[in-house]
Amino acid sequence: MKAFGKILGLGLLGLLLIIVALGFALTHLFDPNDYKDEIRQLARDKAHVELTLNGDIGWSLFPWLGLELHEASIATLNKPTEPFADLQMLGLSVRVLPLLRREVQMSDVRVEGLNLSLVRDENGHGNWQDIGKPLPAQGTSTPSTPAATPAGEPAAQDNPTERAVKLDIDSLTVNNARVQYSDAKTGQSYSAESIQLSTGAVHEGVNIPLKASAFLSAAQPNMKARTELSGELRFDRKLKRYNFEDLRLSGETSGEPLAGKTLTFAAQGQLLVDLAANVASWNSLKVSANQLRALGELNVRELDKTPQVSGGLSIAQFDLRTFLDGIGQPLPATADPAAFSKLELVSRLAGSSNSLALEDLAVKLDDSSFTGRVAIEDIAKQALRVQLKADKFDADRYFPAKSEAAKGATAARQAEVKQQEASAVAGAGSTPLPTAPTQVSWSTDKLLPVDRLRALDLQADISFGALTLDKLPITDAQLKAKGQAGLVTLETLRGGLYNGSFEAKGTVDVRPAVPQIGVNTKINRVPVEHFIKSDSPEQAPPVKGLLTLSSDLTATGNSQKALVDTLNGNATFTINDGVLVNANLEQQLCQAIATLNRKQLSGDPRGKDTPFEELRGSLVVRNGVASNPDLKARIPGLTVNGQGDLDLRVLGMDYRVGVVVEGDQRAMPDPACQVNERFVGVELPLRCRGPLELGAKACRLDQDGLGKVAAKLAGNRLKDKIDEKLEEKLGDKVSPELKDALKGLFKR
Template sequence: MNRILKFIAVLLAAVVLLGVIAAALLPRFIDPNQYRDEITQLVYDQSGLKVSINGPIDWSIFPWVGLSLEDVSIEGANSSQLAQLGSAGVSVKLIPLLSKRIEMQTLELTGLELTLVKNAKGKGNWQVSAPKPSEQQTSRGQEPSSTSTPESATASSPLKLDIASVNVSGLLISYDDQVSKQKYIIDQASLTTGAIRNQQPFDFKLKAHITIPDLVINSLISGEVTFNLEAGRYDIQNLKVSATPDVNKGESLSIVGNVQYQQTPMLVKGNLGVAEFNLANLLNQIKIQLPPMADPKALNKLSFDSHFSTDGESLTADKLQLQLDSFTLDGNFRMSSIDRGDMQFSFTGNDLNLDNYLPPATDNAEAPDEEQSTQSGSEKPSSGKEHPLIPEEMLRGLDLDGSMKLASLTVAKFIFEQPSVDIKAAQGKQEVKIGSRFYQGTIDMTSNLDVRQSGNPKMAASAVLKNISLEALSKPIPDLASLQGDVNAGMKVHTHGQYASVLTKNLNGNIEFKIDKGVFTDANFDKMVCEGVAKIRKKELRATDWGSSTEFTDLSGTFVIKNGIASNDNLIAALAYMNLKGDGYVNLVDRQLDYHMGLNIRGEEAPDSDPACQINKEYVNVTWPVRCHGDLGDLKCGIDVKRLTETIAEIAENRLKKKIEDKVQGPVKDLLKGFFK
């Protein structure tokens, strides 16, 4: 028995020894360079690419299975240069492969150059087809046999990696798009890693110099990776993806964060953000000209941060934070079903001043040329073919429920306090609500859109302005400094259609306004009127305590809109001694206006009127008319001749009636009174 065991041991030792000797001597007796033609032919048959191996091919079997190549070139379509490789080498340890472990020395790739060209017809030089096999080759071939794999063979232990490092250098990729006449180049590219082992973190760094039209940037991707192949988990920490213009002191745009990925069940979570950078400086370096802004430090600070997770079916971002200069916006976002596209979000922010990003105000702005402004203002809308205004298909599938609130919003010097926006959209119906405190009053607006009926969307809007102080509003509008009062207004309109002309023609609703407690603070118009009348009558005013302001007894009006025509018959601005009245219409469909305004002096009808400024009874409440009419871009205003004629005729009639009444007494006088009524 001992002899048998000894014989088997010697036999096994001999087999192992022969294997080692064969592995060591085989590369010496078999030169892989003899198979260049077979290798290039095999590549050509499978891909249609012509490969030339101009340098030596080296290989080894034991203890490392290794292969190295040098000076390899590949031709693309029309014999163009597609790729060039300086050298490549890889070595894998043989024995660990038997237990599905990959132990690899440094993987090196040097001097890889890819030259990609898309010609004027839109075809790339990499688009080649493998040659069709000849009939003889086809006849010699055999149908692939289907062999069943034993279940035990498929159930295998997970793959284990052990790679000393990866080193790729001298990578160059050029892309010439002859259709758009644009060229792109990636050069000086390299990839380096630490030791790649299962469940052990390793560093990686990918750098490249990128040239695109009118821009050259340096890019960097780096981080620390840990993976568990058996559990299907991958973790990237300290991820950084940056792009920096290739200029002196280039401003970097960097995406930073940590990402975790799990295969089963699928889960991706982590935090990603944009590190703080100077956006204005970056745009200037990449030659994007910004318009002048009121705040010279505008766009100097921008950053973003997010915490998110997704299982492929839903998406949750429980933290979203945007920092723009001094403005901060915080919120969250959720999609319960990515397939359905439903979205819920909520954002809150502090003070946002949009004026900082608008052109600075100038006191000596040049006035537009009068002739030019008249011509441009008189231009009528293009009568060309109209296009649909509302993207029905997109809005019909919209599923939204979101809100945003700010501490304040400043636009064109107007300050909106605690503004809020609420948006809801579902099943083809959308609603937007906007509310804000505004100069001691409030603004509330609601708009609705219904796109359920194809080709005929329906829209409605309403707005309510309550107790907005003109005195407070005079701060952003200095021209209102001489006015006081509280503005109250309301609007309700609705329309339907898809084109601008149809929407205008179908517009219906009403707009009303009123100013309560109205006062002119800089002048007493009642005194001015009385002084004028007294001067004409050559009499002295008795009153001396007129005061320096003028109170409105009424300032209000209502516009009724029917089929795109807004009409008004009750505009009134009433003072103690005179009234300004207005009536007319604005045709929004034809862009025409015809509006009448009239001034009348009340005289002795005014309360506590001074005898010196009382006018003749025949002129009391007589309206002296003015008319504006014509195209909205070219209005003509002047005396309303028609109404003035009617006014003069009325005055003459009153005078004639009075003369007759003075001469006729008794029953005849009463009869004439009835005649002139």
């Protein structure tokens, strides 16, 4: 037995030596390069691909079945001269004995210089769709549908008895690979170059370390990016479950959309894809883009249908203006250069491939806080839906900054007003009448983004605890607007204003070549001085009081100047409990009476406000000029009537005003203008002309009209003297009826 065992051992050793010798002989005496044609034909018959082998083939048999290909390419059979893939070298080896157990145990797999070209033609057909398809037999057509599985026989992929192949790879390395995709129908082209991929041991159900990098590019628009990816991949093919733990993606990108700027980005988190449940998630998400930092999570369901996205997002405070400038999308210059310098956001996400909603939104923009919902219901149609509440918001900070031309026009007008004001002495009426203004301060800067408004689909409902608009502090403001196909409708903008209220409605129609605007405004008992503030802080408003206004106006154009030049409509106004600031109508009246009395005022003119109970009238606006035919004011002891024009194009006025002395005969400031019964009921004429900012300071005695009044008063005085003489002469000698008849002769 002992000898038998020794003999058996020697026999097995001999058999092993024979197998090794046979393997050595096969791998050294048999050269696969001599059989390239047979290998190509085998690839055509079995794999239905056109295989080109320009380099050498190296191989080994035992204990590793090794293969090494050089300078190889693969094409489809219908286009054998247009390879969709080629490589410089492919090296791999597989253990022979585990193959018998349906286990693939590989050593290091190495791919060098892989070049994959994917092309979709004008009909939308991709060259990869013909891989593995045999050529149709002559005289027959390729079946449009795959052959049905015979009844009663389960499909191969669904056969529960078929055992899955077990993968076991020591490592996978891909160097200098390239993938290119082009679409002839759309003209789009994408590529990934210098692809580097390396992994640790590849085993199903365990974490696989992975690192990858590539240079990505796209055309239309031209974009380039450098990317790096790392993490640990785990997969379970039976459960169709894939985990990418500690995923880290980073890189930088530049191109036409970034206007030559560079965006540095990074993202990390835990990625899960479950194809059995058709869900995916990205938890512990961290994203950065230049100085922007964000945290969140994303969940996707219905991967097999229309994917639905949900999750949460939190963006830390950052400078939006600097961020957008850093990616080549600078914001327009704003009235406040510090606007958009602070932005932070927290929200829940919901969306799909063509929609996105920010639910439970909380935003802080500079000094304002917003809560509510913002959604793009249809990205392709730009269907924007906004429902927000704000604590406070200063809209003036975010309006476009004035251009240099607009600043120059404003400065020129201010200079003109100051020059007129310097020569206007309130109350005396002795200086010349101011000339009509000529300087236009309205800007020609573009107001509306017409192209954006034409494409906008908007529904907005925004409320403000406090809203500053055109320097007006509005409380409890409510804004509702909608836009569709170039027609933007302001359904309402209302709120409290200086213990009064206002409401505005209107439309902006940008469908025509020239925008058309219509506005309906109602103001109720709001201090008028806040509407007529001068740009110069030292210049006081010309009038104060509580304004009640109703207007219906239209205009066309896309600048302040164009809108004012084409302004048309109607308005009515009333100002109660007001004051004409630094304008002493009493002094003007005194000057008129002194002139009629042929006396000189003894004192210098004194600046003094003129209070009034009511100032009212109506306006008819035609092409920027408002006609006011019925101006009326009630001042204690006086009644004022007037008519004239307000030229809104140059903010000028030209009025003829009549001041009627009532029965009140209070002491006047100068003995030369004491009121007596002769002046009661007489309308003393004034002419007011000049910039609106001067108000009543631009009023002077109308000398022509005053001459007519003097003539009338002289006639009345002569009549009174004649009546006195008749009374003395006739006495009681004639009847009263005859006296009246004789006096009436002198009235004619």
